[in-house]
Amino acid sequence: MRIFTRSLKTQFIEAFTLLILLSSCFLAAITGREASSEARYERGLLLTNRVQSLAKALDQSMWFWIKEVDTLRHTVGLIGGDMKKLSIAVNRLQDTMPAFAWIGLMNPQGKVFVATDGVLEGTDLSICAIFRQGKNGLFVGDVRKASLLAQLLPQPENGPLKFVDISMPIGEGELKDWVLVAHLSWAWAREVEEFILSGEGSDTNTKIMVLGADGSVILGGDNNEKPLALPLLQELEHSTSAWAVETWPDGIAYLTAAVSCTGFKDYDGLQWSVVARQSLDAAYEPVRRLVARILVAGLLLAVLFALVAGYIAQRTIAPLKALTAAADRLSRGERVTIPRNRGIREIEVLSASLSTLVENLTRTEKDRNRIQHAAERDALTGLLNRHGLAARIDEAMPSLTQNQGLVELLYMDLDGFKPINDAYGHHVGDAVLTILGQRLTRCLRKDDVLVRLGGDEFLALLGHTRGTPDILRTINRIREDVGAPISIDGLMLRIGISIGHATWHCANESVEDALKRADSELYMAKRTSKASQEVL
Known part of the structure; x- marks a missing residue:
């Protein structure tokens, strides 16, 4: 199973x-x-402040209406029994103060003598009760529906007609x-409510209601809303607000x-x-906005710190x-120098350790290559020897098998070398072998292989990977170049060469069998050609 890995930068x-x-989440929470x-x-x-404002406004308004009725009372006392003037005064107050739905003046027996617009x-x-209580002094009745006047006065659009009695x-x-009676329309309370709700800090998520003494909703609720029984209302028995x-x-x-509406002045x-x-939801909306801002700020900080972390990680990795690139190049056999890094102690130690390791490996590789070169190369000519030939064949076998599997073998033996070596000494013979090794190399293609088998015997391997070699042309070139005069220490020497050719079918026979056939051809060439210039 493959294990998923991530880069150090990603982890940072x-x-x-x-x-x-x-x-950020913890801070937001x-x-x-x-x-x-x-x-x-x-x-x-x-x-609470807004509710107090409405309660105070209601109490002050009620006190004001009571004072208006009281002012009219004094006016009636001054006018006396002139009913016409009294009617004018009553209607004028209603015209000035439309909040008064009806104003009437009753005699001591409770009969209405003067009323606004003559109603009742x-x-x-x-x-x-408004008459009976009013005879004894100021009477202010709670909000109620007026069954009698409701049939005589215009009905409001937003609910049944309600009054406050004074x-x-x-x-x-x-x-x-006599008794002065006024029915104050409850519509003025709605006006007060709208004024309060239209002030600063108002919102559509707030609902305000005015409750009567029995807990019934007299303003702000549905017409059929039942009396409220909230535990909070019980606290108003001990406190004016809660x-x-x-x-x-x-x-x-x-929320x-x-x-409590506690009155105003003498009311x-x-x-x-x-x-x-x-x-x-509305109460906690500022909190949600604050939490959202914290989370957004945290997200922005996370992005910023991610960039910073990426930069730090980039500097670190x-x-x-x-070091990784140097190691990869080293694994490909290239000569590299391990970079020395400063700033991070652990990486400095790693660089130094890798540098030491590479130096030791390079030294070991050089020693191994030197040993291998000595084992596979002819010390005199620098050409491959028999061991080197065996190693190259082992390495090339997979490729040879895939590419037609044909190799042309030229088994070569120098003619006239032994007399020169005996006559002029080994140093001249060695020089001749070195020069002829160079000439043979020039006659072959770059990918062909030249081997000194020993003494004055050489072997050339010509592959078919880059096209079919022209054997006859190659042999003629070898004869011409080898047969050219050789000048050594003032001596002008000539050497001939005999060549045996065989085609090695790599897939069908071993190289030893192919060499035997090439050796046989060389032997036949030496016997049948006096000048060693023919190939059978």
Whole structure:
């Protein structure tokens, strides 16, 4: 099974990138956890502040409307029993303050004598709480549906007609026992809500509701929404505001803030509560953005550190690559010098060790080559000897078998060499052999092999790998070059040569058998040719 390997550079980059990514994820997780807690706290306070703003605005608005009714009360006391002027004053207040859906003036028996637009004039409302409570002093009633007026007044588009009742006795003048009654349209509360929600920091993920004293939704909820029973509302019994993550009736947890409406100045309030909820997704959105920025920054840092790691790895592995390249060239038999690298101690030690190893191997190789050369080469002529011939044949056999498997053998023997060697001495004979070895080499092709078998016998091997050799032409050239005069120490000598030719079929016979046939041809040539110039 092949084991998957990676380069040192790749491992450097992967290690640095993984480290930065893991660090970024860890930092994002820790930061997200801490930031979530802080964001929940900050968003809780922000939501509470907005709810407090709405609660305060509602209380101040109610105080303002009460003061408007109180001002009208004083006006009625000054006007007295002039019903026409009273009607003008009542309608003028409604025209100035459209939030008043209906204003009426009742006599001590509860009968309506003056009303805006004449609505309900002459109607007996003595059984209504607004009259009975108003006779005794200021009365402010909670939000309710007006069944009687709902049939007489225009209906709003966003829900049923609702009122807040305000009533009080005139308390002065000839109408001091009369009661001034005002139905304040609940639409003004929606205007206050819209104004608050349109302020800074508003969003569509926040829902605000106003609850009555019984927990019923009087603003901001559906018409059929049931009273809310949140544990957070119970905390308002001990505190004017609170916030927490609450699970609502829909089963979803929201960031929730609640504030009690405690009134304003001499207005004690109606025990309303303002509740706001915000989805946790919206509350934690800044945290998610922060975590996303951390992860993006970590990714960018990972890319940057990957580049830095790649550069460092490149600087580190460059000497190793140089050593590897030198080792590859050395394995191909080339002469190389192991580079010496500075800067990284381990690589310096490796370079020095490899350099020493190469020097020792080179020295050993040189010694081996020298021994092999001495064993395979003729010491006099430098040509291959019998051992060298055997080694070359072993090396060439695979190639010879694939390329036709034919080798032309020329078995050669010098004619007239022995008399010259005997007459002039071995030094002249050695010089003749050396010169003739050079001449024979020039007569052959570059890829042909020339061997000195011993004494004055030579063997030439002509392959067919580069085309069929021209045997006759080669033999004639050898005879001409060998037969040319040889000048040694002032002597002019001539040597002849006899040649026996045989074709070696490598796939069918051994080289020894082919040499025997070539030797036989040489023998026949010596016997049948007086001048040793013929080849049979």
